[in-house]
Amino acid sequence: xxxxxxxxxxxxxxxxxxxxxxxxxxxxxxxxxxxxxxxxxxxxxxxxxxxxxxxxxxxxxxxxxxxxxxxxxxxxxxxxxxxxxxxxxxxxxxxxxxxxxxxxxxxxxxxxxxxxxxxxxxxxxxxxxxxxxxxxxxxxxxxxxxxxxxxxxxxxxxxxxxxxxxxxxxxxxxxxxxxxxxxxxxxxxxxxxxxxxxxxxxxxxxxxxxxxxxxxxxxxxxxxxxxxxxxxxxxxxxxxxxxxxxxxxxxxxxxxxxxxxxxxxxxxxxxxxxxxxxxxxxxxxxxxxxxxxxxxxxxxxxxxxxxxxxxxxxxxxxx
Amino acid sequence: xxxxxxxxxxxxxxxxxxxxxxxxxxxxxxxxxxxxxxxxxxxxxxxxxxxxxxxxxxxxxxxxxxxxxxxxxxxxxxxxxxxxxxxxxxxxxxxxxxxxxxxxxxxxxxxxxxxxxxxxxxxxxxxxxxxxxxxxxxxxxxxxxxxxxxxxxxxxxxxxxxxxxxxxxxxxxxxxxxxxxxxxxxxxxxxxxxxxxxxxxxxxxxxxxxxxxxxxxxxxxxxxxxxxxxxxxxxxxxxxxxxxxxxxxxxxxxxxxxxxxxxxxxxxxxxxxxxxxxxxxxxxxxxxxxxxxxxxxxxxxxxxxxxxxxxxxxxxxxx
Numbered sequence: 001x002x003x004x005x006x007x008x009x010x011x012x013x014x015x016x017x018x019x020x021x022x023x024x025x026x027x028x029x030x031x032x033x034x035x036x037x038x039x040x041x042x043x044x045x046x047x048x049x050x051x052x053x054x055x056x057x058x059x060x061x062x063x064x065x066x067x068x069x070x071x072x073x074x075x076x077x078x079x080x081x082x083x084x085x086x087x088x089x090x091x092x093x094x095x096x097x098x099x100x101x102x103x104x105x106x107x108x109x110x111x112x113x114x115x116x117x118x119x120x121x122x123x124x125x126x127x128x129x130x131x132x133x134x135x136x137x138x139x140x141x142x143x144x145x146x147x148x149x150x151x152x153x154x155x156x157x158x159x160x161x162x163x164x165x166x167x168x169x170x171x172x173x174x175x176x177x178x179x180x181x182x183x184x185x186x187x188x189x190x191x192x193x194x195x196x197x198x199x200x201x202x203x204x205x206x207x208x209x210x211x212x213x214x215x216x217x218x219x220x221x222x223x224x225x226x227x228x229x230x231x232x233x234x235x236x237x238x239x240x241x242x243x244x245x246x247x248x249x250x251x252x253x254x255x256x257x258x259x260x261x262x263x264x265x266x267x268x269x270x271x272x273x274x275x276x277x278x279x280x281x282x283x284x285x286x287x288x289x290x291x292x293x294x295x296x297x298x299x300x301x302x303x304x305x306x307x308x309x310x311x312x313x314x315x316x317x318x319x
Numbered sequence: 320x321x322x323x324x325x326x327x328x329x330x331x332x333x334x335x336x337x338x339x340x341x342x343x344x345x346x347x348x349x350x351x352x353x354x355x356x357x358x359x360x361x362x363x364x365x366x367x368x369x370x371x372x373x374x375x376x377x378x379x380x381x382x383x384x385x386x387x388x389x390x391x392x393x394x395x396x397x398x399x400x401x402x403x404x405x406x407x408x409x410x411x412x413x414x415x416x417x418x419x420x421x422x423x424x425x426x427x428x429x430x431x432x433x434x435x436x437x438x439x440x441x442x443x444x445x446x447x448x449x450x451x452x453x454x455x456x457x458x459x460x461x462x463x464x465x466x467x468x469x470x471x472x473x474x475x476x477x478x479x480x481x482x483x484x485x486x487x488x489x490x491x492x493x494x495x496x497x498x499x500x501x502x503x504x505x506x507x508x509x510x511x512x513x514x515x516x517x518x519x520x521x522x523x524x525x526x527x528x529x530x531x532x533x534x535x536x537x538x539x540x541x542x543x544x545x546x547x548x549x550x551x552x553x554x555x556x557x558x559x560x561x562x563x564x565x566x567x568x569x570x571x572x573x574x575x576x577x578x579x580x581x582x583x584x585x586x587x588x589x590x591x592x593x594x595x596x597x598x599x600x601x602x603x604x605x606x607x608x609x610x611x612x613x614x615x616x617x618x619x620x621x622x623x624x625x626x627x628x629x630x631x632x633x634x635x636x637x638x
Contacts, residue, residue: 043378043483044417044483044485047486047562048417048483048485048486048562049382049413049414049416049417049486049545049546049547050380050381050382050413050414050416050417050419050474050476050483051380051381051382052378052379052380052381052417052478052483053378053379053381054377054378055374055377055378055379056377057377058373058374058375058376058377059362059371059372059373059374060371060372060374060379060475061369061370061371062369062370062371062372062381062423062425062458062459062473062475063368063369063370063425063459063461064383064425064426064427064459064460064461064471064473065427065461066427066429066461066462066463066469066471068429068463068464068465068469071463071464071465072463094368094369095368095369097368097369098363098367098368098369098371100369104381106381106382106383106473107383108383108384108385108427108471110385110387110469139381140381140382140383141383142382142383142384142385142471143385144385144387144390144391145387145390146387146390146469150385150387150429150465150469152383152385152427152461152471154381154383154425154473155369156379156381157369159371164362164363164367164369164371166363166367167366167367167368226368227368228368243366243367
């Protein structure tokens with residue numbers, strides 16, 4: 001008699017399971033399904049070969065992102081819940097940057113057998129909380145073994161009948177605006193490296209809080225292009241400039257809100273805030289969360305106050 | 320002037336790039352987008368914050384699966400194209416097991432900087448070929464750095480208006496049938512471990528070929544439950560039995576097609592073939608690719624010729 005894959009057994013039933021190794025693959029899946037509530041779009045959730053999600057307008061927005069221990073987070077710096085929030089945020093911000101509402105997340109989690117069950121519980125609770133903040137639910141995933149914690153999160157979303165906001169639609173005359181902070185996560189990383197733990201900027205690094213609802217808001221306002229600021233403002237705005245065949249000029253007075261600040265480099269090049277940068281037709285009335293920081297002009301690439309920017313513009317995982 | 324993220328530059332433009340490190344993250348994304356054609360359901364493909372895929376019946380089927388070097392494949396055993404085929408097959412088979420047609424794949428690829436560009440090209444070509452065999456296209460992904468090759472593939476699919484075939488619908492009186500081979504991939508793994516390379520069973524391990532179209536076929540025939548045989552027949556059929564609240568009795572004469580074979584253990588417990596196992600109402604006329612191998616009865620769990628099976632039933636990544 002084979003008895004594997006008991007469905008919907010709560011964490012508490014995993015008596016004696018102290019870590020991922022003793023919980024086992026199917027124990028983990030059961031625990032995940034017990035801990036993660038279905039969402040309004042979940043037609044089939046965790047526990048079958050695949051999930052089924054509603055896609056009411058006949059299209060689904062989809063993205064996948066890694067979060068790898070030692071590369072994107074450190075377990076000695078991040079609480080498990082932080083890792084869950086961050087893993088979800090990376091994909092959820094990509095969905096928002098298309099002008100879509102997130103609806104579902106798939107979570108692939110690999111880790112070492114000695115990963116403690118309490119760590120897993122906190123991670124899952126952070127993941128679910130961040131998904132819920134964006135209006136999404138965890139609908140499925142996969143588990144495997146690895147020496148480090150490796151997460152790959154797939155976000156799925158809904159355009160609610162609108163056209164997606166791509167990178168290639170910026171036109172000369174448009175304004176560039178941003179919603180959410182710039183450079184906070186990068187400043188937090190620098191503080192962590194220097195031993196500081198108790199600072200709001202550190203929290204911004206450990207648990208970024210992208211303004212998800214500004215994505216669909218921008219789409220509704222007629223945004224011509226949009227991207228999430230994951231690699232740094234210069235690098236990400238350059239993607240819009242390249243895809244649109246335009247030049248985008250950043251205004252540092254607007255970025256720093258009128259003054260010169262020592263943080264300007266971080267604001268121009270720091271990634272991981274997952275704020276949204278979008279271009280809008282001239283004259284668009286923008287809500288207060290959108291701050292105009294530049295303009296779209298003829299040409300190519302990105303300039304800062306009309307001139308080339310010298311220095312490393314952003315992050316490349318292989319360099 | 321920042322110039323990152325040139326879009327749609329072919330591999331050949333990556334002059335001097337010998338490996339992932341010199342190609343860089345954005346070079347890799349550009350190369351992927353040049354090499355991977357859009358599919359019929361691709362509305363927005365590789366190169367934006369997220370992809371957009373058509374979901375004509377207002378639902379999307381979604382699954383994600385790891386393929387980790389040293390755990391699911393070895394680069395000294397598998398050609399790069401094999402790894403691509405296998406990475407795609409794991410997710411595509413899950414989509415088929417819901418009774419759905421695959422439509423899109425997202426590929427998250429992490430690897431060491433010294434991963435050769437020719438390896439990447441062959442991997443991508445295998446991935447695209449397997450996706451195409453299932454009717455799907457690669458629509459997006461992510462890249463990062465890791466000491467080993469880590470792949471997380473998300474499969475998306477379309478139910479074409481039908482209800483998904485879940486694990487929980489088997490009823491006493493149903494027959495259990497399988498489409499595709501049993502134990503071939505496990506036999507191939509044993510051969511590889513003993514030094515054999517040139518054998519069709521080795522090919523079945525390195526490049527499984529799930530019968531994707533039998534998934535929607537089974538749904539059309541009224542299948543009451545379905546699963547893909549990834550962990551071994553006993554273990555996977557046990558998931559159907561548990562979810563359905565029934566016992567499933569396997570008939571070894573039917574499994575071995577009338578004779579006793581030394582491979583029976585592999586056929587009962589070997590995983591990775593990604594064949595499909597499904598239950599059908601009594602009297603269902605099954606096409607030749609579906610072989611009846613057991614029956615659904617009252618009770619719990621899985622039995623073999625009416626008795627308990629002694630031994631390890633399948634694979635758990637953490638045990």
